[in-house]
Amino acid sequence: xxxxxxxxxxxxxxxxxxxxxxxxxxxxxxxxxxxxxxxxxxxxxxxxxxxxxxxxxxxxxxxxxxxxxxxxxxxxxxxxxxxxxxxxxxxxxxxxxxxxxxxxxxxxxxxxxxxxxxxxxxxxxxxxxxxxxxxxxxxxxxxxxxxxxxxxxxxxxxxxxxxxxxxxxxxxxxxxxxxxxxxxxxxxxxxxxxxxxxxxxxxxxxxxxxxxxxxxxxxxxxxxxxxxxxxxxxxxxxxxxxxxxxxxxxxxxxxxxxxxxxxxxxxxxxxxxxxxxxxxxxxxxxxxxxxxxxxxxx
Numbered sequence: 001x002x003x004x005x006x007x008x009x010x011x012x013x014x015x016x017x018x019x020x021x022x023x024x025x026x027x028x029x030x031x032x033x034x035x036x037x038x039x040x041x042x043x044x045x046x047x048x049x050x051x052x053x054x055x056x057x058x059x060x061x062x063x064x065x066x067x068x069x070x071x072x073x074x075x076x077x078x079x080x081x082x083x084x085x086x087x088x089x090x091x092x093x094x095x096x097x098x099x100x101x102x103x104x105x106x107x108x109x110x111x112x113x114x115x116x117x118x119x120x121x122x123x124x125x126x127x128x129x130x131x132x133x134x135x136x137x138x139x140x141x142x143x144x145x146x147x148x149x150x151x152x153x154x155x156x157x158x159x160x161x162x163x164x165x166x167x168x169x170x171x172x173x174x175x176x177x178x179x180x181x182x183x184x185x186x187x188x189x190x191x192x193x194x195x196x197x198x199x200x201x202x203x204x205x206x207x208x209x210x211x212x213x214x215x216x217x218x219x220x221x222x223x224x225x226x227x228x229x230x231x232x233x234x235x236x237x238x239x240x241x242x243x244x245x246x247x248x249x250x251x252x253x254x255x256x257x258x259x260x261x262x263x264x265x266x267x268x269x270x271x272x273x274x275x276x277x278x279x280x281x282x283x284x285x286x287x288x289x290x291x292x293x294x295x296x297x298x
Contacts (some may be wrong), residue, residue, distance in 0.1 A: 011050050012059075012150065020061070021056075022062060023066075023084055023088065025059070025128040027049060027051060027055070027059050028059050028062065028063055029088075030048075030049060031045070031049070031059060031060070031063060031067065031075075031084070032063070032066065032067075032077065032081060032084060032085050033074055034048055034049075034074055034086070035067060035077045035081070035149045035253045035261070036077060036081075036082070036085045037093055039056060039072075039074035039075060039076035040073050040074060040075055040076075041073070041075070042056075042073075043076070043287065045075055049228075060075070061114060061271055063081075064271060065078060065080055065081075065083055066078060066080055066081035067081055068081075073276075077201065083101075084145050089185040119254075119255055119258045119259075120259070120261060120262045120272055121209075121262055122141075122262045122265055122266055122272060125202070125205070125206050125209070125259075125266045126204060126261055126266055128205065129199070129201065129202040129205050129206070129263075129266060129267075131158055132201050133203050135199070135201035135204070136201055136205075138205040138208075138209070139201070139204050139205040139208050142205065142208040142209050142211075142212065143175070143179070143208045145212065146175060146208060146211045146215045147172055147175055148217035148259045149216060149218070149219045150162075150165070150171045150172075150175060150218070150219075151168050151171055151172075151216075152219055152222075153218050153221075153222035153223070154171075155171065155215075155218045155219075155222065155224065156170050156171045156174040157171075157174055157175050157178055157211060157214070157215065157218075158174055158177075159178050159181070159182065159282065159285065159286045160173055160210075160211075160282070160286040161253075161286050162214060162218045168264040171273070175211070178211070179204065179207055179208055179211070182207045182210070182260065182282065182298035183203045183204050184199070184209045185226060185278075185282065186203050186260060186263070186264050186267075186278065187189055187200065187203055189264070189278040189281075190267070190270070190275075192199055193259065193278070194268065194270055194274065196268040196269070196270060197268070198267035199268075200266045201261060201268075202216060202266055202267035203263055203264065203267045205263070206259060206260065206262065206263020206264070206266065206267070207260060208261060209259050209263070210256040210257070210259035210260045210263070212256075213252045213255040213256050213259075214252045214253060214255075214256050217248065217249065217252040221245070228286075233287075253283055253286060254283060257280065257282055257283040258276065258279060260278075260279045261275045261276035261277075261278065261279035262275075264278060264279075267275055
């Protein structure tokens with residue numbers, strides 16, 4: 001069964017009823033109360049609660065934004081968790097006022113939260129893949145955009161690495177092949193590492209979207225090179241040796257890997273922190289491809 005995390009609820013739209021179901025469950029209330037006193041290890045928390053391992057994992061996943069782990073791997077309350085505890089234990093407030101305070105705190109945006117929504121866009125992928133029809137439509141539109149960018153720049157894409165293409169057909173073939181390969185890798189990883197079945201349509205759509213950042217970068221680099229070739233005022237050598245270009249390339253690769261991780265999370269219901277590990281493996285494989293290509297960017 002798919003675990004509905006707080007992040008998912010935040011993406012879908014929080015209301016008092018949903019928040020109430022999260023924070024007023026007796027086991028989750030007890031977790032918040034215990035961690036408000038001091039951080040606890042898994043063993044200590046399990047002993048205090050007296051619940052089964054699977055049940056405890058479920059409650060901690062549901063409290064994703066309220067409970068975290070510190071550097072010593074002990075469970076503790078986040079800043080939001082501390083606010084929730086304070087609201088629930090404020091005797092001067094009515095239950096309705098407490099819920100309003102919690103709702104406001106949970107909807108509060110932070111710079112880190114906004115950055116996460118851009119680079120790990122679960123909130124974007126959820127509505128785009130909420131039904132099979134939407135996922136397929138998203139796949140078609142995003143694939144067409146990626147293909148257009150590759151054809152315009154004359155590049156071919158292999159996973160998250162691009163290089164000059166010999167033909168338009170080759171550009172389309174490598175894009176389709178990379179899409180299938182990455183989707184298959186994500187599906188297998190979910191099944192083997194996490195024992196979860198990911199929705200294939202969601203994985204396809206999110207993988208296609210993960211190519212867009214690198215396709216944009218490749219197209220931008222191509223057109224800048226063309227502009228520089230036509231003007232002696234801009235040195236061409238910057239494209240061959242600039243550290244800044246290489247750093248930007250790695251940045252867009254990491255962005256794409258983050259989108260894959262977000263898609264796996266949406267497709268399976270797993271916490272994105274788990275699925276991002278698989279994205280990093282894909283990114284390392286891509287870096288190996290770049291080295292095999294001689295370490296040059298198109």
